[in-house]
Amino acid sequence: MDMSEIDLIPGVRPLRGEMRVNQPMRKYTSWRAGGEAERLYIPADLADFTEFLRGLPRDEPIYVVGLGSNLLVRDGGVRGTVVVLHARLNGLRLERRDKDGSLIYAGAGVACAKVARFAALHSLTGAEFLAGIPGTVGGALAMNAGCYDAETWEIVEHVQTLGRDGQLRTRKVGDYVIAYRHVALKHGAGLGKQNEQITGDSPGEEWFVGGWFRLASGDEGESRQKIKNLLAMRINSQPLNLPNAGSVFRNPSGDWAARLIESCGLKGFRIGGAMVSTKHANFIVNTGAASAADIEALIGAVSSKVKEQTGVELEPEVRIIGSVV
Incomplete structure (x- = not known):
């Protein structure tokens, strides 16, 4: 329902986005499991998201999600507000070409695969892995x-963030501590701990709403072929036919989580409706009726x-939020 029609949170209207109550998060996560969000807001655009944050009480828990991959919501659900950005913060444009390549801007709600295709279309290379x-x-x-020996921040020029105070900020790569599957705002860089985009486990700070990516000039045909080959590898090696959240565990130094899991004979091991994929041991799939509790128990x-x-x-590697039933 529209925010103008209901005063769910004092001070948060009028807005142009859509507020829903008691929403089952299985509809918004790639595992297709989990409890309800007390409130779920889909902003109309970045300006609307900004106004929404400005009006929220300081103690309102916020969880920001995109496609809901890499996320498990417990069966007891989450109190507070889940904000869904996918397909809303969807700006994607070529900003600048120079002798060093080009800059692409992509909003936080744009699917990574779309960025890869857009870069290829403009004969830019370096984003194929997305x-x-x-x-x-x-x-x-x-x-x-x-994935495939490449990481997002290797191609980042700078980013745009939105604070809980409703302030937009442009930040440099140097403002962050960046590591394998880890990004955090450096102490003294501004607001303190970076609020993780899909967990909301810091109630105060800021979220990524866009980024600028520097890419080298390349060949459209070669980039398209790289993407085609990468997708073929995914189809051959990952259980894309069943709900999953991507890789479940981080790879330990010098080894692969999938190799370790498979070496323990755990492919096909299941709890309830959750199963370790027989195709890729670092994937847990929902075989049809898995609860979040099944998935979390299997992870453990x-x-x-x-x-x-x-x-x-x-x-x-997956983020787990919410309460147990």
Whole structure:
């Protein structure tokens, strides 16, 4: 329902976006499991998202999601407001060409694969790997998403963030501590801890709403072929026919989580409707009726068995939010 029709949160109207109440998060996550969001807001655009944040009470929990990959919402749901950016913060444009290449701007709600195709269309290279990331630009920036030996922040020039105070900021790469599947605002760079894009586990600070990516000049045909080859590898190696959240565990230094899990004989291991994929051991799939509790229990069981048999402690890559039933 439209925010102008209901005063769910004092001081947050009139707005142009859409507010929904008691929304099942299985509709907004790629695992197709999980409880309800107390409130869910779909902003009309960046200006609307800005006004929405300015009007919220300081103690209102906020969770920002894109395509809902890499995210598990517990069956008890989440209190507060989930903000869905996919297809809303969808600006995508070629900003500048120079001797060093070109800059592309992409809003946080743009699917990573769309950025890869857009870059190829403009004969730019370096973004092809984004076609293999099943999420949005906002989520990729928040966790330094990557695949096939490439990571998001390797091509970032600078980013745009939106603070809880409703202020837009442009930040340099140097403002952040960037590592494997980790991005955090440096102490003294402004607002403190970067609010993780898909978890909202810091109630105060800022979210990525867009980024500028520097890419080298290339050949459209070659880039398209790279994307085609990458997608073929995904189809051959990943369980794309069943709901999943992408890779579940971070790769430990010098090894692969999938290799460790498979070496423990865990392919096909299941709890309830959740199963370790028989195609790729670092994927957990929803076989049809998995609860978030099934998935979380399986994550824990796999981690425990790998630790017991190999001595390696796997660290989950997926974010888990909400309360247990």
